[in-house]
């Protein structure tokens with residue numbers, strides 16, 4: 588029997604399912620939310636006058652193709668309660684809208700992704716209370732819902748971005764780099780400049796990941812974006828306008844901006860990962876992401892996507908294809924034996 592249980596129906600889980608089906612293998616996606624696609628489905632295009640290669644087009648028609656694929660069973664609003672190994676197969680108890688079902692699987696893939704960034708960091712600046720502050724998810728919504736001639740409710744004179752917000756910060760239990768926020772925020776900054784060429788756009792940064800080949804800092808400066816190398820020490824408000832306190836070469840300064848973007852990154856959902864690790868035999872690392880205890884070929888339990896570490900869409904697709912290739916290889920070897 589080759590029927591693979593995939594826990595998590597985001598980009599990683601859907602890519603694994605699609606690859607397995609192309610090789611003739613059945614799978615079942617168990618997705619806790621009401622729809623497939625995970626976080627990426629709520630993101631927006633970051634083209635200005637031209638495509639900025641933000642990675643979203645790499646998804647193509649994946650959602651539609653998975654939704655209509657008969658070899659992929661989809662259980663949304665569902666979660667796995669427990670998993671047992673019996674006679675070399677996995678038996679999973681799955682809570683669905685129609686009660687608990689029991690099903691047998693040959694292998695498992697854990698593709699549970701990461702926590703919604705606004706729930707981990709940035710949640711203190713909820714958009715209903717702070718309409719001029721945008722966390723990572725809010726930035727993506729802004730990009731998704733933009734009109735041809737307007738982006739914000741009113742044309743801004745000044746906009747600031749705080750990079751690494753909640754990442755590279757031991758207090759947030761995230762001393763690592765989230766990998767994706769330099770890219771999504773600088774592309775969004777270019778979009779803002781395209782809509783509002785007169786607006787001052789300042790990016791407070793500590794480090795800048797290579798987003799495009801060549802001198803990316805110069806590319807941003809040529810687009811009229813100012814790079815300010817420092818970590819702001821405080822955010823306060825003057826009425827509803829955000830005020831950023833930072834220290835530059837001239838000493839301590841405070842500046843108000845029309846809009847403020849907090850570059851929230853990728854954080855593990857530690858409670859979720861702990862529960863998944865308990866039933867699958869995986870391990871939660873000290874940074875909260877999941878890892879193997881034993882080689883997946885020995886246990887039949889595989890990982891894919893941001894459940895393992897922060898990654899962008901290209902790397903998520905590559906990670907999922909790699910996992911699918913291992914499963915397909917096992918199935919082929921099994922049928923030859």
Ligand SMILES: Cc1cc2nc3c(=O)[nH]c(=O)nc-3n(C[C@H](O)[C@H](O)[C@H](O)COP(=O)(O)OP(=O)(O)OC[C@H]3O[C@@H](n4cnc5c(N)ncnc54)[C@H](O)[C@@H]3O)c2cc1C
Nearest residue numbers: 595597598599619625626642699700701723892893899900
């Ligand atoms: C603010 C922000 C902006 C970004 N913008 C870009 C961008 O412009 N370009 C780019 O290339 N990358 C971007 N990324 C990265 C991108 O979000 C990831 O590469 C991608 O979401 C990873 O997909 P995934 O399937 O691993 O995880 P997710 O998208 O998190 O999907 C995981 C899925 O698993 C489900 N799930 C979780 N736990 C369970 C459970 N226990 N049972 C059942 N289902 C479960 C979730 O509901 C979800 O549907 C951005 C990231 C952030 C934080």
Ligand code: SF4
Nearest residue numbers: 632634638639641644
């Ligand atoms: S979604 Fe991203 S990759 Fe696609 S056109 Fe827009 S900027 Fe380019």
Ligand code: SF4
Nearest residue numbers: 751754764765768769
């Ligand atoms: S990707 Fe950029 S903004 Fe995000 S944590 Fe890494 S260095 Fe900071």
